[in-house]
Amino acid sequence: MTTLTDPPKESFRLGMLIYDSRYRSITIQVAALIAFLIGMGWIVSNTMNNLASLGKEIDFGFLKEPASYDINQRLIEYTSRDTHARAAFIGLLNTLLVAVLGCVLATIIGVFVGVLRLSKNWLVGRVMTVYVEALRNVPTLLWIVFLMAIITETLPAPRDFKSGEAEMLLGGTVAVTNRGTYIPEPVFSYSLGNIKLLEGFYNNSFRFEVSLDLIVILCVLIGGILISGLIKRRADRVQAATGDRPKTWHLRLAVVVLPTVFVLWLLGLFFVVPEIKGFNFRDGIHLRASFLALWLALSFYTAAFIAEIVRAGIMAISKGQSEAAAALGLRSGRIMSLVILPQALRVIIPPLISQYLNLTKNSSLAIAVGYMDITGTLGGITLNQTGRELECLLLLMLIYLTISLLISSVMNWYNERVKLTER
Amino acid sequence: MKKTVFFGALAVAGVAAGAVAAGTLDDVKARGKLNCGVSTGLVGFAAPDANGNWDGFDVGVCRAVAAAVLGDPTAVEFVPTTGKTRFTALASGEVDMLARNTTWTFSRDVDLKFEFVGINYYDGQGFMVPKSLGVTSAKDLDGATICIQTGTTTELNLADFFRANNMSYEPVPIETNAEGQQQYLAGACDAYTTDASGLAATRASFENPKDHIILPEIISKEPLGPLVRHGDQQWGDIVRWTLNALISAEELGITSANIDELAKGTQNPEINRILGTEGDLGAMFGLDKQWAYRAIKAGGNYGELFEKNIGENTPIGLARGLNAQWKDGGLVYSPPFR
Numbered sequence: 207m208t209t210l211t212d213p214p215k216e217s218f219r220l221g222m223l224i225y226d227s228r229y230r231s232i233t234i235q236v237a238a239l240i241a242f243l244i245g246m247g248w249i250v251s252n253t254m255n256n257l258a259s260l261g262k263e264i265d266f267g268f269l270k271e272p273a274s275y276d277i278n279q280r281l282i283e284y285t286s287r288d289t290h291a292r293a294a295f296i297g298l299l300n301t302l303l304v305a306v307l308g309c310v311l312a313t314i315i316g317v318f319v320g321v322l323r324l325s326k327n328w329l330v331g332r333v334m335t336v337y338v339e340a341l342r343n344v345p346t347l348l349w350i351v352f353l354m355a356i357i358t359e360t361l362p363a364p365r366d367f368k369s370g371e372a373e374m375l376l377g378g379t380v381a382v383t384n385r386g387t388y389i390p391e392p393v394f395s396y397s398l399g400n401i402k403l404l405e406g407f408y409n410n411s412f413r414f415e416v417s418l419d420l421i422v423i424l425c426v427l428i429g430g431i432l433i434s435g436l437i438k439r440r441a442d443r444v445q446a447a448t449g450d451r452p453k454t455w456h457l458r459l460a461v462v463v464l465p466t467v468f469v470l471w472l473l474g475l476f477f478v479v480p481e482i483k484g485f486n487f488r489d490g491i492h493l494r495a496s497f498l499a500l501w502l503a504l505s506f507y508t509a510a511f512i513a514e515i516v517r518a519g520i521m522a523i524s525k526g527q528s529e530a531a532a533a534l535g536l537r538s539g540r541i542m543s544l545v546i547l548p549q550a551l552r553v554i555i556p557p558l559i560s561q562y563l564n565l566t567k568n569s570s571l572a573i574a575v576g577y578m579d580i581t582g583t584l585g586g587i588t589l590n591q592t593g594r595e596l597e598c599l600l601l602l603m604l605i606y607l608t609i610s611l612l613i614s615s616v617m618n619w620y621n622e623r624v625k626l627t628e629r
Numbered sequence: 630m631k632k633t634v635f636f637g638a639l640a641v642a643g644v645a646a647g648a649v650a651a652g653t654l655d656d657v658k659a660r661g662k663l664n665c666g667v668s669t670g671l672v673g674f675a676a677p678d679a680n681g682n683w684d685g686f687d688v689g690v691c692r693a694v695a696a697a698v699l700g701d702p703t704a705v706e707f708v709p710t711t712g713k714t715r716f717t718a719l720a721s722g723e724v725d726m727l728a729r730n731t732t733w734t735f736s737r738d739v740d741l742k743f744e745f746v747g748i749n750y751y752d753g754q755g756f757m758v759p760k761s762l763g764v765t766s767a768k769d770l771d772g773a774t775i776c777i778q779t780g781t782t783t784e785l786n787l788a789d790f791f792r793a794n795n796m797s798y799e800p801v802p803i804e805t806n807a808e809g810q811q812q813y814l815a816g817a818c819d820a821y822t823t824d825a826s827g828l829a830a831t832r833a834s835f836e837n838p839k840d841h842i843i844l845p846e847i848i849s850k851e852p853l854g855p856l857v858r859h860g861d862q863q864w865g866d867i868v869r870w871t872l873n874a875l876i877s878a879e880e881l882g883i884t885s886a887n888i889d890e891l892a893k894g895t896q897n898p899e900i901n902r903i904l905g906t907e908g909d910l911g912a913m914f915g916l917d918k919q920w921a922y923r924a925i926k927a928g929g930n931y932g933e934l935f936e937k938n939i940g941e942n943t944p945i946g947l948a949r950g951l952n953a954q955w956k957d958g959g960l961v962y963s964p965p966f967r
């Protein structure tokens with residue numbers, strides 16, 4: 207029907223793949239893809255062949271064998287008779303611990319420093335500038351090693367507490383030593399016990415226990431927060447209808463705090479204070495020197511970058527916004543929380559994701575201070591004692607990749623929520 | 630450090646087959662230098678002196694092999710390796726041999742595909758503590774914090790020992806002896822554990838060695854010896870028989886002082902065979918007649934190396950003990966040269 211308007215059909219010639227601009231880019235891409243696949247194939251087959259000729263075929267069986275080494279920091283039960291897979295799991299938990307706590311602390315310090323750097327107070331602004339420049343211009347590794355050296359070389363050893371040369375802080379509840387800091391540990395006298403999970407799977411490698419006490423406390427806490435949300439919504443409705451907002455903060459605080467405190471009391475919460483016995487402090491929670499050095503160094507370092515991101519985010523909001531808000535009669539605190547921050551967040555979050563990823567990956571520097579993260583267990587001792595370099599490194603890369611993808615997807619989801627909704 | 634492991638692993642994957650298949654002897658000759666993996670610094674065994682020259686008991690083995698193969702005991706490139714990097718360095722071909730306080734175990738021999746060519750030091754694992762701690766036995770260490778080098782047999786023995794004795798401890802993992810020393814002296818750990826010889830060497834480098842004691846318990850067998858990669862028999866034989874030549878030399882009374890005299894010919898055919906005046910043993914593995922002569926001349930026989938580097942007249946002060954010749958009640962014993 208449309209034959210009249212069609213251009214005369216050109217016959218396809220091979221040369222057109224190169225000379226015809228319509229096809230050229232496709233040709234190049236296909237060629238590059240083929241070259242890439244051949245290259246990858248060559249690397250993989252070369253690796254396989256060489257490993258085979260060394261008699262070292264890829265084999266993950268060693269993961270089920272007993273690890274035979276001890277790990278100092280274990281968030282869950284572990285003995286040297288557990289498997290290499292479990293040692294890796296213990297390491298993974300240690301990585302996650304320092305990554306999560308690091309991200310939290312870095313964000314808190316970063317926001318604080320970033321906002322203060324914009325302060326009109328000259329001194330405060332300068333001090334924050336010095337902080338940012340000093341921290342981000344020295345490699346993380348140096349900060350970690352430096353902190354570790356300070357802890358081991360300057361703080362008192364546990365035996366100094368015995369001889370009375372050093373004393374515990376905060377009314378004798380906290381001991382700061384060169385092996386780490388010991389703090390009181392919360393314990394329940396009427397504990398509900400634990401639920402055991404994943405027992406018997408993969409030689410018991412991934413078994414863990416969930417504290418029922420914790421679940422109950424969390425449920426009560428979340429329940430309180432939900433109810434508090436309901437109270438807020440009711441207040442919103444009243445305000446919309448009458449223009450007057452009922453005072454609810456004491457009610458909202460009460461529904462969160464009171465039931466939680468009550469449950470804690472029911473469970474018989476008390477604190478066990480660390481005590482020096484023999485060579486070391488016993489009882490209480492032991493924050494090891496390696497953990498403290500790594501956690502603090504990573505947090506302070508990353509905080510310097512986050513501070514800059516926060517500052518950039520706030521400065522990206524045009525001055526007209528705050529002036530308009532002020533003209534509407536909002537107080538400066540409310541301008542920040544209702545007008546500036548919600549908009550600044552959109553600028554802040556994408557680069558913040560990269561900082562979280564950086565911190566998590568930098569946590570593998572743990573090895574410098576002997577913190578037993580996944581690089582220290584799976585990529586360190588297990589790799590070395592079993593000689594399974596390739597298997598361990600492949601697993602390690604896969605694990606870091608998974609953690610990073612998880613972090614970015616959570617943050618992207620959050621970004622999606624706060625971003626400008628176009629109507 | 631991590632980079633080394635990673636590239637090492639890639640290298641194992643990528644080039645190892647080539648490195649294994651080719652004759653290490655030819656490689657070393659073509660290079661004109663022996664790449665020898667040693668520790669990062671353990672006085673008496675392997676440590677650079679003030680002028681940067683490596684010296685020590687393990688270094689002596691490297692120099693003897695270089696002298697046998699290349700005719701020059703100084704033609705050695707010393708590659709410092711930690712407990713963790715040493716095997717990757719050897720497997721990837723970065724070094725031709727390791728002489729680094731390395732314990733001969735089944736899995737290293739069989740699973741990691743290495744070849745231990747002999748034992749140059751019979752050792753066992755011990756503990757060192759500050760005298761002021763008042764500890765006299767390893768059994769008193771319940772609850773102690775202990776510095777331990779990762780990637781070693783000693784780390785596994787430590788776990789076994791405490792488990793078997795139903796005691797608890799807090800391991801502080803460290804990478805090198807220097808780091809362990811620093812942590813131990815700062816009091817970050819109560820005790821330091823490694824091979825007893827390593828403890829003696831470490832203690833000798835302290836400012837006040839007398840303030841520290843080595844506990845009487847020896848909790849393991851640590852036969853330390855040089856090793857090479859699996860699969861190159863000729864190269865393995867060369868390193869093995871160089872070590873044996875040093876040991877036999879002591880047994881037969883060949884020393885660096887009298888070797889030139891003996892090399893003119895003696896009434897003892899075994900001495901003649903070793904020094905190349907009778908038969909041609911060297912040709913059987915691709916070396917000349919004088920290989921063993923040069924190896925012994927490089928630093929003296931086994932006993933001389935021992936006395937000079939770690940013996941009772943050195944600050945390290947180790948007695949021969951198990952490492953005496955078999956004739957003197959020790960375990961050091963070389964198969965015959967014939």
Ligand SMILES: N[C@@H](CCC(=O)N[C@@H](CS)C(=O)NCC(=O)O)C(=O)O
Pocket residue numbers: 667668669670671710711712729730731732778780781782783804805806807823824826827828851853
């Ligand atoms: N013999 C044990 C331990 C070897 C080891 O690491 N020894 C330490 C102390 S004796 C050492 O040589 N350190 C020197 C260094 O850190 O480079 C093994 O083979 O696993």
